[in-house]
Amino acid sequence: MDQPSRSAGTVRPGGRTARVRAAVLEATQDELVERGFHGLTMDQVAARAGVGKTTVYRRWGGTPGLVADLMNELANQSSPHADTGGIEGDLLANAQSVLDAITDGRLGATFQAVIAAATADEQAAAALRTFYLRRIEEWAKAVDLAVERGELPRGTDGGEVIRAISAPLYYRLVVTREPVTREDAERSVARALAAARAGAFVAAEPAPAPRARPRAHKAVRAHPERQG
Amino acid sequence: MDQPSRSAGTVRPGGRTARVRAAVLEATQDELVERGFHGLTMDQVAARAGVGKTTVYRRWGGTPGLVADLMNELANQSSPHADTGGIEGDLLANAQSVLDAITDGRLGATFQAVIAAATADEQAAAALRTFYLRRIEEWAKAVDLAVERGELPRGTDGGEVIRAISAPLYYRLVVTREPVTREDAERSVARALAAARAGAFVAAEPAPAPRARPRAHKAVRAHPERQG
DNA sequence: AGACTACCGAAACGTTTGTCCCATTAATGG
DNA sequence: CCATTAATGGGACAAACGTTTCGGTAGTCT
Numbered sequence: 001m002d003q004p005s006r007s008a009g010t011v012r013p014g015g016r017t018a019r020v021r022a023a024v025l026e027a028t029q030d031e032l033v034e035r036g037f038h039g040l041t042m043d044q045v046a047a048r049a050g051v052g053k054t055t056v057y058r059r060w061g062g063t064p065g066l067v068a069d070l071m072n073e074l075a076n077q078s079s080p081h082a083d084t085g086g087i088e089g090d091l092l093a094n095a096q097s098v099l100d101a102i103t104d105g106r107l108g109a110t111f112q113a114v115i116a117a118a119t120a121d122e123q124a125a126a127a128l129r130t131f132y133l134r135r136i137e138e139w140a141k142a143v144d145l146a147v148e149r150g151e152l153p154r155g156t157d158g159g160e161v162i163r164a165i166s167a168p169l170y171y172r173l174v175v176t177r178e179p180v181t182r183e184d185a186e187r188s189v190a191r192a193l194a195a196a197r198a199g200a201f202v203a204a205e206p207a208p209a210p211r212a213r214p215r216a217h218k219a220v221r222a223h224p225e226r227q228g
Numbered sequence: 229m230d231q232p233s234r235s236a237g238t239v240r241p242g243g244r245t246a247r248v249r250a251a252v253l254e255a256t257q258d259e260l261v262e263r264g265f266h267g268l269t270m271d272q273v274a275a276r277a278g279v280g281k282t283t284v285y286r287r288w289g290g291t292p293g294l295v296a297d298l299m300n301e302l303a304n305q306s307s308p309h310a311d312t313g314g315i316e317g318d319l320l321a322n323a324q325s326v327l328d329a330i331t332d333g334r335l336g337a338t339f340q341a342v343i344a345a346a347t348a349d350e351q352a353a354a355a356l357r358t359f360y361l362r363r364i365e366e367w368a369k370a371v372d373l374a375v376e377r378g379e380l381p382r383g384t385d386g387g388e389v390i391r392a393i394s395a396p397l398y399y400r401l402v403v404t405r406e407p408v409t410r411e412d413a414e415r416s417v418a419r420a421l422a423a424a425r426a427g428a429f430v431a432a433e434p435a436p437a438p439r440a441r442p443r444a445h446k447a448v449r450a451h452p453e454r455q456g
Numbered sequence: 457a458g459a460c461t462a463c464c465g466a467a468a469c470g471t472t473t474g475t476c477c478c479a480t481t482a483a484t485g486g
Numbered sequence: 487c488c489a490t491t492a493a494t495g496g497g498a499c500a501a502a503c504g505t506t507t508c509g510g511t512a513g514t515c516t
Contacts, residue, residue, distance in 0.1 A: 016482060017493070038348035043473075052495035057474070059493095112347070115402060119344035120266035129405045136404075164419060167399035171391060174343060174402050176364075177357045187432075191392060194428035195419040204415075244512065245463070270504080280465035285504065287463095 023049040024056060025073060028066045033106055037067065037113035064121030071114045071127040078131070081139045087146035088193060091165055094139050095185035098166050102173050102180055115174060136162045143196075155202040164192040164201070251277040252284060253301060256294045261334055265295065265341035292349030299342045299355040306359070309367045315374035316421060319393055322367050323413035326394050330401050330408055343402060364390045371424075383430040392420040392429070 027049035031040050040063045046053040060066045082093035101111045117124035140158030147156050168188045172178045195201060255277035259268050268291045274281040288294045310321035329339050345352035368386030375384050396416045400406045423429060 020494080036348070041473080046495095054475085054496080055494055062474090116344070116347035118405060119340065119347065119402075120264070125405050128403065132404045160415075163396060163399060163404075166403070167395040168391060170399050170403050171395035174347075175356065175394070175398050176360045176391075177346060177353050187388075191423040191428040192419075194426040195423040198422040198426055200419040200422035248464080269502085271502085274465095282466080282505085283464055290504085 020049070020051050020055060021059075021069075024051060024060070024066070025070055028070055029106060029110055032067070032113045033109040036109065037063070037116040040066070040113070042066075062121075064117040064124040067110070067113050067117040068121070068124040068127040070110060071124070071131055074110065075127070075131045075134065078135060078138070081142045083142065083145070087143065087149075087151045088189065090139075090142040090146070091161075091189045091193060092186065094142070094162060095165050095169070095189050096182075098169050099180065099182065099185045102169060112173070152196050153199045153202055156196055156199075157201050157203055160201050161192055161196050164195065165189055248277075248279050248283060249287075249297075252279060252288070252294070253298055256298055257334060257338055260295070260341045261337040264337065265291070265344040268294070268341070270294075290349075292345045292352040295338070295342050295345040296349070296352040296355040298338060299352070299359055302338065303355075303359045303362065306363060306366070309370045311370065311373070315371065315377075315379045316417065318367075318370040318374070319389075319417045319421060320414065322370070322390060323393050323397070323417050324410075326397050327408065327410065327413045330397060340401070380424050381427045381430055384424055384427075385429045385431055388429050389420055389424050392423065393417055 024045060027045050028040070030048060031045055042056050042060075042063060043053055045063075045066065046056045049056070056066075060069060082090045084090050084093065100107060102108050114124060114128050118128045119125075136159045139162045143152065143156060143158030143161045146152045147154060147158075165188050168191075169180050169184060172180045172184060252273060255273050256268070258276060259273055263272075270284050270288075270291060271281055273291075273294065274284045277284075284294075288297060310318045312318050312321065328335060330336050342352060342356050346356045347353075364387045367390045371380065371384060371386030371389045374380045375382060375386075393416050396419075397408050397412060400408045400412060
Protein backbone atom coordinates (compact mmCIF):
# COMPACT_ATOMS: atom_id res chain seq x y z
CA MET A 1 0.00 0.00 0.00
CA ASP A 2 2.91 2.31 0.68
CA GLN A 3 6.15 2.61 -1.15
CA PRO A 4 8.18 -0.40 -0.16
CA SER A 5 9.12 -1.68 -3.59
CA ARG A 6 9.12 1.41 -5.74
CA SER A 7 8.09 4.88 -4.71
CA ALA A 8 6.19 7.53 -6.56
CA GLY A 9 7.69 10.42 -8.48
CA THR A 10 11.05 11.84 -7.57
CA VAL A 11 12.46 9.33 -5.15
CA ARG A 12 15.51 7.22 -5.43
CA PRO A 13 15.03 3.50 -6.01
CA GLY A 14 18.79 3.24 -5.93
CA GLY A 15 21.03 0.65 -4.40
CA ARG A 16 20.75 1.21 -0.70
CA THR A 17 16.99 1.26 -0.45
CA ALA A 18 16.66 -1.95 -2.41
CA ARG A 19 19.41 -3.54 -0.37
CA VAL A 20 17.70 -2.63 2.87
CA ARG A 21 14.40 -4.01 1.65
CA ALA A 22 15.95 -7.29 0.58
CA ALA A 23 17.74 -7.67 3.90
CA VAL A 24 14.60 -6.88 5.89
CA LEU A 25 12.36 -9.23 3.93
CA GLU A 26 14.84 -12.03 4.23
CA ALA A 27 15.23 -11.44 7.95
CA THR A 28 11.45 -11.41 8.24
CA GLN A 29 11.16 -14.75 6.56
CA ASP A 30 13.88 -16.23 8.75
CA GLU A 31 12.11 -15.01 11.84
CA LEU A 32 8.82 -16.41 10.61
CA VAL A 33 10.37 -19.83 10.17
CA GLU A 34 11.85 -19.75 13.65
CA ARG A 35 9.15 -18.01 15.66
CA GLY A 36 6.01 -17.68 13.57
CA PHE A 37 3.98 -14.56 13.06
CA HIS A 38 3.05 -13.98 16.68
CA GLY A 39 6.70 -14.13 17.62
CA LEU A 40 7.69 -11.64 14.98
CA THR A 41 8.96 -8.37 16.43
CA MET A 42 10.13 -5.28 14.62
CA ASP A 43 13.11 -5.03 16.90
CA GLN A 44 14.32 -8.51 16.14
CA VAL A 45 13.82 -8.15 12.40
CA ALA A 46 15.77 -4.91 12.36
CA ALA A 47 18.62 -6.42 14.33
CA ARG A 48 18.75 -9.52 12.14
CA ALA A 49 18.67 -7.49 8.94
CA GLY A 50 21.37 -5.21 10.30
CA VAL A 51 19.30 -2.09 9.79
CA GLY A 52 17.95 0.52 12.15
CA LYS A 53 14.71 -0.14 13.99
CA THR A 54 13.49 3.28 12.90
CA THR A 55 13.84 2.35 9.26
CA VAL A 56 11.72 -0.75 9.59
CA TYR A 57 8.97 1.13 11.39
CA ARG A 58 9.12 3.96 8.88
CA ARG A 59 8.84 1.82 5.78
CA TRP A 60 6.62 -1.04 6.92
CA GLY A 61 4.70 0.35 9.86
CA GLY A 62 4.45 -2.92 11.74
CA THR A 63 4.70 -6.69 11.51
CA PRO A 64 1.55 -7.01 9.36
CA GLY A 65 3.12 -4.63 6.87
CA LEU A 66 6.21 -6.78 6.74
CA VAL A 67 4.34 -9.97 5.90
CA ALA A 68 2.09 -8.11 3.47
CA ASP A 69 5.13 -6.88 1.57
CA LEU A 70 6.55 -10.37 1.66
CA MET A 71 3.33 -11.70 0.17
CA ASN A 72 3.41 -9.11 -2.58
CA GLU A 73 6.93 -10.20 -3.32
CA LEU A 74 5.81 -13.81 -3.63
CA ALA A 75 2.94 -12.74 -5.86
CA ASN A 76 5.46 -11.45 -8.37
CA GLN A 77 7.17 -14.82 -8.43
CA SER A 78 3.99 -16.85 -9.03
CA SER A 79 4.22 -19.32 -11.84
CA PRO A 80 1.71 -20.10 -14.61
CA HIS A 81 -0.70 -23.01 -14.38
CA ALA A 82 0.42 -26.51 -15.27
CA ASP A 83 -0.52 -28.03 -18.59
CA THR A 84 0.01 -31.76 -18.47
CA GLY A 85 -2.47 -32.42 -21.23
CA GLY A 86 -5.11 -33.89 -18.93
CA ILE A 87 -7.25 -32.20 -16.32
CA GLU A 88 -6.41 -34.67 -13.57
CA GLY A 89 -2.71 -34.09 -13.95
CA ASP A 90 -3.17 -30.34 -13.93
CA LEU A 91 -5.31 -30.43 -10.84
CA LEU A 92 -2.88 -32.69 -9.06
CA ALA A 93 -0.13 -30.21 -9.87
CA ASN A 94 -2.28 -27.46 -8.42
CA ALA A 95 -2.96 -29.41 -5.25
CA GLN A 96 0.72 -30.20 -4.92
CA SER A 97 1.65 -26.55 -5.16
CA VAL A 98 -0.91 -25.70 -2.50
CA LEU A 99 0.52 -28.45 -0.34
CA ASP A 100 3.99 -26.99 -0.76
CA ALA A 101 2.77 -23.54 0.13
CA ILE A 102 1.36 -24.95 3.34
CA THR A 103 3.85 -27.54 4.47
CA ASP A 104 7.20 -26.49 3.03
CA GLY A 105 9.33 -25.06 5.80
CA ARG A 106 10.22 -21.63 4.54
CA LEU A 107 7.33 -21.08 2.17
CA GLY A 108 4.81 -22.65 4.52
CA ALA A 109 5.85 -20.48 7.44
CA THR A 110 5.40 -17.42 5.26
CA PHE A 111 1.93 -18.34 4.06
CA GLN A 112 0.72 -19.28 7.48
CA ALA A 113 2.06 -15.99 8.75
CA VAL A 114 0.18 -14.02 6.14
CA ILE A 115 -3.02 -15.86 6.99
CA ALA A 116 -2.49 -15.00 10.62
CA ALA A 117 -1.62 -11.41 9.84
CA ALA A 118 -4.67 -11.06 7.63
CA THR A 119 -6.92 -11.73 10.62
CA ALA A 120 -5.54 -8.63 12.26
CA ASP A 121 -4.68 -6.21 9.49
CA GLU A 122 -6.49 -5.08 6.37
CA GLN A 123 -3.27 -4.47 4.45
CA ALA A 124 -2.18 -8.06 4.93
CA ALA A 125 -5.70 -9.24 4.12
CA ALA A 126 -5.62 -7.34 0.84
CA ALA A 127 -2.28 -8.84 -0.09
CA LEU A 128 -3.60 -12.30 0.66
CA ARG A 129 -6.82 -11.78 -1.28
CA THR A 130 -5.00 -10.36 -4.30
CA PHE A 131 -2.54 -13.21 -4.33
CA TYR A 132 -5.16 -15.92 -4.24
CA LEU A 133 -7.66 -14.36 -6.60
CA ARG A 134 -4.88 -13.96 -9.11
CA ARG A 135 -3.74 -17.49 -8.54
CA ILE A 136 -7.26 -18.89 -8.93
CA GLU A 137 -7.71 -16.92 -12.11
CA GLU A 138 -4.49 -18.35 -13.50
CA TRP A 139 -5.27 -21.98 -12.69
CA ALA A 140 -8.86 -21.64 -13.84
CA LYS A 141 -7.44 -21.57 -17.35
CA ALA A 142 -6.43 -25.20 -16.96
CA VAL A 143 -10.05 -26.07 -16.26
CA ASP A 144 -11.24 -24.00 -19.19
CA LEU A 145 -8.90 -25.92 -21.45
CA ALA A 146 -10.26 -29.18 -20.11
CA VAL A 147 -13.77 -28.00 -20.92
CA GLU A 148 -12.71 -27.23 -24.46
CA ARG A 149 -11.16 -30.67 -24.74
CA GLY A 150 -14.48 -32.13 -23.65
CA GLU A 151 -13.15 -33.53 -20.37
CA LEU A 152 -15.60 -31.55 -18.31
CA PRO A 153 -19.14 -30.30 -18.90
CA ARG A 154 -19.57 -27.08 -20.82
CA GLY A 155 -20.14 -24.12 -18.52
CA THR A 156 -17.99 -25.49 -15.68
CA ASP A 157 -16.76 -22.65 -13.46
CA GLY A 158 -13.01 -23.06 -13.47
CA GLY A 159 -12.32 -20.75 -10.57
CA GLU A 160 -14.73 -22.65 -8.38
CA VAL A 161 -13.09 -25.95 -9.22
CA ILE A 162 -9.72 -24.58 -8.23
CA ARG A 163 -11.13 -23.25 -4.98
CA ALA A 164 -12.73 -26.61 -4.29
CA ILE A 165 -9.34 -28.24 -4.48
CA SER A 166 -7.57 -25.80 -2.19
CA ALA A 167 -10.36 -25.42 0.32
CA PRO A 168 -10.13 -28.76 2.14
CA LEU A 169 -6.39 -28.33 2.55
CA TYR A 170 -6.70 -24.91 4.08
CA TYR A 171 -9.58 -26.14 6.17
CA ARG A 172 -7.32 -28.72 7.74
CA LEU A 173 -4.56 -26.19 8.16
CA VAL A 174 -6.51 -23.35 9.72
CA VAL A 175 -9.68 -24.77 11.21
CA THR A 176 -9.21 -28.31 12.39
CA ARG A 177 -5.44 -27.83 12.53
CA GLU A 178 -4.63 -31.35 11.52
CA PRO A 179 -1.51 -32.24 9.55
CA VAL A 180 -2.06 -31.90 5.82
CA THR A 181 -0.73 -34.77 3.75
CA ARG A 182 -0.20 -35.72 0.15
CA GLU A 183 -3.14 -38.11 0.45
CA ASP A 184 -5.38 -35.22 1.46
CA ALA A 185 -4.31 -33.38 -1.65
CA GLU A 186 -5.03 -36.37 -3.88
CA ARG A 187 -8.40 -36.98 -2.30
CA SER A 188 -9.26 -33.35 -2.72
CA VAL A 189 -8.56 -33.55 -6.43
CA ALA A 190 -10.51 -36.76 -6.84
CA ARG A 191 -13.55 -35.27 -5.16
CA ALA A 192 -13.52 -31.97 -6.96
CA LEU A 193 -13.10 -33.84 -10.21
CA ALA A 194 -16.00 -36.17 -9.44
CA ALA A 195 -18.25 -33.20 -8.68
CA ALA A 196 -17.07 -31.36 -11.78
CA ARG A 197 -17.75 -34.34 -14.02
CA ALA A 198 -21.21 -34.58 -12.53
CA GLY A 199 -21.77 -31.00 -13.60
CA ALA A 200 -21.90 -29.59 -10.09
CA PHE A 201 -19.67 -26.70 -11.10
CA VAL A 202 -21.84 -25.53 -13.96
CA ALA A 203 -23.18 -22.07 -13.20
CA ALA A 204 -26.71 -22.45 -11.93
CA GLU A 205 -28.44 -19.57 -13.66
CA PRO A 206 -27.19 -17.89 -16.81
CA ALA A 207 -30.65 -16.25 -16.84
CA PRO A 208 -31.14 -15.37 -20.49
CA ALA A 209 -34.89 -16.08 -20.27
CA PRO A 210 -36.32 -14.48 -17.12
CA ARG A 211 -39.33 -16.75 -17.27
CA ALA A 212 -40.17 -19.22 -14.47
CA ARG A 213 -36.66 -19.63 -13.19
CA PRO A 214 -35.76 -23.24 -12.51
CA ARG A 215 -35.21 -23.36 -8.76
CA ALA A 216 -32.87 -26.29 -8.56
CA HIS A 217 -33.48 -27.37 -5.00
CA LYS A 218 -32.81 -31.04 -5.32
CA ALA A 219 -29.36 -30.92 -6.85
CA VAL A 220 -27.48 -29.08 -9.53
CA ARG A 221 -27.24 -31.20 -12.65
CA ALA A 222 -25.18 -30.91 -15.76
CA HIS A 223 -26.69 -29.87 -19.04
CA PRO A 224 -23.93 -30.65 -21.50
CA GLU A 225 -26.24 -29.95 -24.42
CA ARG A 226 -26.57 -26.30 -23.53
CA GLN A 227 -24.67 -24.25 -26.00
CA GLY A 228 -22.26 -21.98 -24.15
CA MET B 229 -6.19 -26.33 30.17
CA ASP B 230 -6.37 -24.66 33.57
CA GLN B 231 -9.24 -24.49 35.94
CA PRO B 232 -11.61 -21.97 34.46
CA SER B 233 -14.86 -23.91 34.53
CA ARG B 234 -14.40 -26.41 37.34
CA SER B 235 -11.29 -26.97 39.37
CA ALA B 236 -9.85 -30.15 40.70
CA GLY B 237 -10.22 -31.47 44.23
CA THR B 238 -10.92 -29.24 47.19
CA VAL B 239 -11.70 -25.89 45.64
CA ARG B 240 -14.84 -23.86 45.70
CA PRO B 241 -16.88 -23.65 42.52
CA GLY B 242 -19.18 -21.36 44.50
CA GLY B 243 -21.12 -18.33 43.44
CA ARG B 244 -18.53 -15.64 43.08
CA THR B 245 -16.07 -17.53 40.92
CA ALA B 246 -18.77 -18.55 38.48
CA ARG B 247 -20.10 -15.01 38.44
CA VAL B 248 -16.69 -13.62 37.61
CA ARG B 249 -16.18 -16.10 34.84
CA ALA B 250 -19.54 -15.32 33.28
CA ALA B 251 -18.86 -11.59 33.42
CA VAL B 252 -15.40 -11.96 31.93
CA LEU B 253 -16.48 -14.23 29.09
CA GLU B 254 -19.34 -11.94 28.21
CA ALA B 255 -17.07 -8.91 28.26
CA THR B 256 -14.63 -10.82 26.09
CA GLN B 257 -17.29 -11.53 23.51
CA ASP B 258 -18.42 -7.91 23.52
CA GLU B 259 -14.88 -6.75 22.94
CA LEU B 260 -14.41 -9.26 20.14
CA VAL B 261 -17.48 -7.92 18.38
CA GLU B 262 -16.26 -4.36 18.68
CA ARG B 263 -12.52 -4.70 18.19
CA GLY B 264 -11.73 -8.23 17.01
CA PHE B 265 -9.09 -10.51 18.43
CA HIS B 266 -6.10 -8.32 17.76
CA GLY B 267 -7.80 -5.46 19.57
CA LEU B 268 -8.55 -7.58 22.60
CA THR B 269 -6.66 -6.50 25.71
CA MET B 270 -6.75 -8.00 29.17
CA ASP B 271 -7.02 -4.54 30.66
CA GLN B 272 -10.11 -3.66 28.69
CA VAL B 273 -11.82 -6.96 29.34
CA ALA B 274 -11.21 -6.66 33.06
CA ALA B 275 -12.57 -3.13 33.12
CA ARG B 276 -15.64 -4.05 31.11
CA ALA B 277 -16.37 -7.10 33.21
CA GLY B 278 -15.92 -5.05 36.35
CA VAL B 279 -13.28 -7.35 37.77
CA GLY B 280 -9.67 -6.86 38.66
CA LYS B 281 -7.02 -7.10 35.98
CA THR B 282 -5.07 -9.43 38.23
CA THR B 283 -7.91 -11.90 38.32
CA VAL B 284 -8.16 -12.13 34.57
CA TYR B 285 -4.44 -12.69 34.20
CA ARG B 286 -4.42 -15.25 36.97
CA ARG B 287 -7.25 -17.37 35.62
CA TRP B 288 -6.83 -17.05 31.87
CA GLY B 289 -3.21 -16.11 31.38
CA GLY B 290 -3.74 -14.00 28.28
CA THR B 291 -6.13 -13.18 25.47
CA PRO B 292 -5.69 -16.56 23.76
CA GLY B 293 -6.75 -18.19 27.00
CA LEU B 294 -9.86 -16.07 27.05
CA VAL B 295 -11.00 -17.03 23.57
CA ALA B 296 -10.04 -20.66 24.20
CA ASP B 297 -12.29 -20.73 27.24
CA LEU B 298 -15.00 -19.04 25.24
CA MET B 299 -14.70 -21.73 22.59
CA ASN B 300 -14.92 -24.47 25.22
CA GLU B 301 -18.05 -22.82 26.50
CA LEU B 302 -19.56 -22.85 23.02
CA ALA B 303 -18.56 -26.49 22.63
CA ASN B 304 -20.79 -27.35 25.56
CA GLN B 305 -23.71 -25.66 23.87
CA SER B 306 -23.31 -27.46 20.54
CA SER B 307 -26.47 -29.04 19.24
CA PRO B 308 -27.01 -32.49 17.70
CA HIS B 309 -27.05 -33.03 13.97
CA ALA B 310 -30.18 -32.32 11.97
CA ASP B 311 -32.41 -35.16 10.84
CA THR B 312 -34.74 -33.95 8.14
CA GLY B 313 -35.22 -37.41 6.71
CA GLY B 314 -33.16 -36.73 3.60
CA ILE B 315 -29.43 -36.22 3.25
CA GLU B 316 -29.74 -33.02 1.27
CA GLY B 317 -31.84 -31.34 3.91
CA ASP B 318 -29.45 -32.44 6.63
CA LEU B 319 -26.43 -31.15 4.77
CA LEU B 320 -28.13 -27.86 4.02
CA ALA B 321 -28.84 -27.50 7.72
CA ASN B 322 -25.18 -28.16 8.41
CA ALA B 323 -24.05 -25.60 5.88
CA GLN B 324 -26.47 -23.08 7.29
CA SER B 325 -25.13 -23.55 10.78
CA VAL B 326 -21.61 -23.04 9.51
CA LEU B 327 -22.75 -19.93 7.74
CA ASP B 328 -24.24 -18.62 10.96
CA ALA B 329 -21.06 -19.35 12.85
CA ILE B 330 -19.16 -17.29 10.32
CA THR B 331 -21.42 -14.40 9.49
CA ASP B 332 -23.60 -13.86 12.54
CA GLY B 333 -22.38 -10.79 14.35
CA ARG B 334 -21.75 -12.06 17.84
CA LEU B 335 -21.11 -15.68 17.06
CA GLY B 336 -19.15 -14.88 13.92
CA ALA B 337 -16.83 -12.51 15.71
CA THR B 338 -16.15 -15.18 18.29
CA PHE B 339 -15.32 -17.88 15.81
CA GLN B 340 -13.11 -15.65 13.74
CA ALA B 341 -11.35 -14.61 16.90
CA VAL B 342 -10.67 -18.20 17.87
CA ILE B 343 -9.30 -18.92 14.42
CA ALA B 344 -7.01 -15.93 14.76
CA ALA B 345 -6.00 -16.88 18.27
CA ALA B 346 -5.26 -20.44 17.18
CA THR B 347 -2.59 -19.17 14.82
CA ALA B 348 -0.71 -17.80 17.80
CA ASP B 349 -1.48 -20.08 20.71
CA GLU B 350 -1.58 -23.83 21.12
CA GLN B 351 -4.24 -23.67 23.81
CA ALA B 352 -6.63 -21.87 21.49
CA ALA B 353 -5.68 -24.21 18.67
CA ALA B 354 -6.55 -27.20 20.82
CA ALA B 355 -9.91 -25.73 21.71
CA LEU B 356 -10.64 -25.08 18.07
CA ARG B 357 -9.56 -28.54 16.97
CA THR B 358 -11.58 -30.23 19.68
CA PHE B 359 -14.66 -28.24 18.83
CA TYR B 360 -14.57 -29.03 15.15
CA LEU B 361 -13.57 -32.65 15.39
CA ARG B 362 -16.44 -33.20 17.78
CA ARG B 363 -18.77 -31.29 15.53
CA ILE B 364 -17.70 -33.27 12.46
CA GLU B 365 -18.16 -36.51 14.34
CA GLU B 366 -21.67 -35.48 15.33
CA TRP B 367 -22.78 -34.46 11.85
CA ALA B 368 -21.13 -37.47 10.24
CA LYS B 369 -23.95 -39.48 11.77
CA ALA B 370 -26.36 -37.81 9.39
CA VAL B 371 -24.29 -39.10 6.48
CA ASP B 372 -24.11 -42.56 8.00
CA LEU B 373 -27.89 -42.62 8.24
CA ALA B 374 -28.13 -41.61 4.59
CA VAL B 375 -25.85 -44.49 3.68
CA GLU B 376 -28.08 -46.86 5.57
CA ARG B 377 -31.09 -45.48 3.75
CA GLY B 378 -29.31 -46.15 0.49
CA GLU B 379 -29.00 -42.48 -0.47
CA LEU B 380 -25.23 -42.65 -0.67
CA PRO B 381 -22.77 -45.41 -1.60
CA ARG B 382 -21.80 -47.86 1.09
CA GLY B 383 -18.47 -47.00 2.68
CA THR B 384 -18.90 -43.24 2.29
CA ASP B 385 -16.76 -41.38 4.84
CA GLY B 386 -19.25 -39.18 6.67
CA GLY B 387 -16.69 -37.01 8.37
CA GLU B 388 -15.05 -36.20 5.08
CA VAL B 389 -18.37 -35.23 3.54
CA ILE B 390 -19.05 -32.84 6.39
CA ARG B 391 -15.58 -31.33 6.04
CA ALA B 392 -16.11 -30.94 2.32
CA ILE B 393 -19.15 -28.82 3.00
CA SER B 394 -17.52 -26.53 5.54
CA ALA B 395 -14.21 -26.19 3.77
CA PRO B 396 -15.16 -23.85 0.91
CA LEU B 397 -16.91 -21.53 3.32
CA TYR B 398 -13.93 -21.24 5.61
CA TYR B 399 -11.70 -20.91 2.59
CA ARG B 400 -13.58 -17.82 1.54
CA LEU B 401 -13.55 -16.50 5.06
CA VAL B 402 -9.90 -17.00 5.91
CA VAL B 403 -7.94 -17.26 2.69
CA THR B 404 -9.55 -15.27 -0.08
CA ARG B 405 -11.45 -13.15 2.47
CA GLU B 406 -14.48 -12.72 0.28
CA PRO B 407 -17.96 -12.33 1.71
CA VAL B 408 -19.60 -15.69 2.35
CA THR B 409 -23.20 -15.97 1.20
CA ARG B 410 -26.12 -18.33 1.42
CA GLU B 411 -25.53 -19.22 -2.23
CA ASP B 412 -22.00 -20.31 -1.40
CA ALA B 413 -23.40 -22.60 1.26
CA GLU B 414 -25.93 -24.13 -1.13
CA ARG B 415 -23.36 -24.63 -3.84
CA SER B 416 -21.04 -26.25 -1.35
CA VAL B 417 -23.71 -28.77 -0.41
CA ALA B 418 -24.59 -29.49 -4.03
CA ARG B 419 -20.99 -30.19 -4.91
CA ALA B 420 -20.19 -32.33 -1.92
CA LEU B 421 -23.34 -34.28 -2.57
CA ALA B 422 -22.49 -34.79 -6.23
CA ALA B 423 -19.05 -36.08 -5.29
CA ALA B 424 -20.49 -38.31 -2.58
CA ARG B 425 -23.04 -39.83 -4.94
CA ALA B 426 -20.25 -40.52 -7.40
CA GLY B 427 -18.52 -42.50 -4.66
CA ALA B 428 -15.64 -40.06 -4.24
CA PHE B 429 -15.93 -40.26 -0.46
CA VAL B 430 -15.61 -44.02 -0.23
CA ALA B 431 -12.42 -44.96 1.61
CA ALA B 432 -9.81 -45.88 -0.95
CA GLU B 433 -8.07 -48.83 0.69
CA PRO B 434 -9.53 -51.12 3.31
CA ALA B 435 -6.32 -53.15 2.74
CA PRO B 436 -7.17 -56.55 4.17
CA ALA B 437 -4.95 -58.32 1.64
CA PRO B 438 -1.48 -56.72 1.54
CA ARG B 439 -0.84 -58.20 -1.88
CA ALA B 440 -0.15 -55.98 -4.91
CA ARG B 441 -1.89 -52.92 -3.61
CA PRO B 442 -4.24 -51.30 -6.13
CA ARG B 443 -2.76 -47.86 -6.69
CA ALA B 444 -5.90 -45.95 -7.58
CA HIS B 445 -4.37 -43.17 -9.60
CA LYS B 446 -7.18 -42.54 -12.01
CA ALA B 447 -10.03 -41.85 -9.65
CA VAL B 448 -11.54 -43.19 -6.48
CA ARG B 449 -14.53 -45.37 -7.21
CA ALA B 450 -17.29 -46.77 -5.09
CA HIS B 451 -17.59 -50.42 -4.31
CA PRO B 452 -21.16 -50.70 -3.06
CA GLU B 453 -20.92 -54.47 -2.89
CA ARG B 454 -18.39 -54.39 -0.08
CA GLN B 455 -19.97 -55.75 3.03
CA GLY B 456 -19.69 -53.18 5.82
C1' DA C 457 -22.56 -17.57 64.27
C1' DG C 458 -17.68 -17.72 63.86
C1' DA C 459 -13.27 -19.28 61.99
C1' DC C 460 -10.96 -20.70 57.97
C1' DT C 461 -9.24 -19.98 53.55
C1' DA C 462 -9.92 -19.73 48.55
C1' DC C 463 -10.44 -16.17 45.67
C1' DC C 464 -10.51 -11.39 44.38
C1' DG C 465 -8.78 -6.42 43.61
C1' DA C 466 -5.93 -1.94 43.83
C1' DA C 467 -1.58 -0.23 43.20
C1' DA C 468 3.31 -0.28 42.43
C1' DC C 469 6.77 -2.25 39.65
C1' DG C 470 9.96 -3.74 35.72
C1' DT C 471 9.78 -4.91 30.90
C1' DT C 472 8.58 -4.54 26.23
C1' DT C 473 6.81 -1.96 22.32
C1' DG C 474 6.39 1.91 19.32
C1' DT C 475 7.62 7.05 18.34
C1' DC C 476 10.45 11.12 17.92
C1' DC C 477 14.56 13.86 17.16
C1' DC C 478 18.63 14.84 14.82
C1' DA C 479 23.17 13.64 13.16
C1' DT C 480 25.07 10.73 9.52
C1' DT C 481 25.29 8.23 5.15
C1' DA C 482 25.08 7.55 0.33
C1' DA C 483 22.33 7.89 -4.18
C1' DT C 484 21.53 11.41 -7.70
C1' DG C 485 22.53 15.12 -11.00
C1' DG C 486 25.54 18.39 -12.65
C1' DC D 487 34.38 15.28 -8.22
C1' DC D 488 31.07 18.12 -5.61
C1' DA D 489 26.60 19.83 -3.98
C1' DT D 490 22.03 18.27 -2.87
C1' DT D 491 18.82 15.70 -0.34
C1' DA D 492 16.35 11.18 0.24
C1' DA D 493 16.94 7.80 3.32
C1' DT D 494 19.10 5.64 7.22
C1' DG D 495 20.55 4.84 12.21
C1' DG D 496 21.31 5.57 17.18
C1' DG D 497 19.47 6.95 21.29
C1' DA D 498 16.14 9.19 24.20
C1' DC D 499 11.41 9.11 25.21
C1' DA D 500 6.34 7.84 26.33
C1' DA D 501 2.91 4.35 26.48
C1' DA D 502 1.22 -0.19 26.94
C1' DC D 503 1.81 -4.64 28.77
C1' DG D 504 2.19 -8.19 32.08
C1' DT D 505 3.81 -9.38 36.92
C1' DT D 506 4.17 -9.12 41.79
C1' DT D 507 2.70 -7.84 46.40
C1' DC D 508 -0.37 -7.63 49.89
C1' DG D 509 -4.67 -6.33 52.02
C1' DG D 510 -9.76 -7.31 51.44
C1' DT D 511 -14.00 -10.06 50.40
C1' DA D 512 -16.96 -13.90 50.53
C1' DG D 513 -17.87 -19.01 50.07
C1' DT D 514 -17.46 -23.11 53.12
C1' DC D 515 -17.34 -25.89 57.21
C1' DT D 516 -18.35 -26.87 61.98
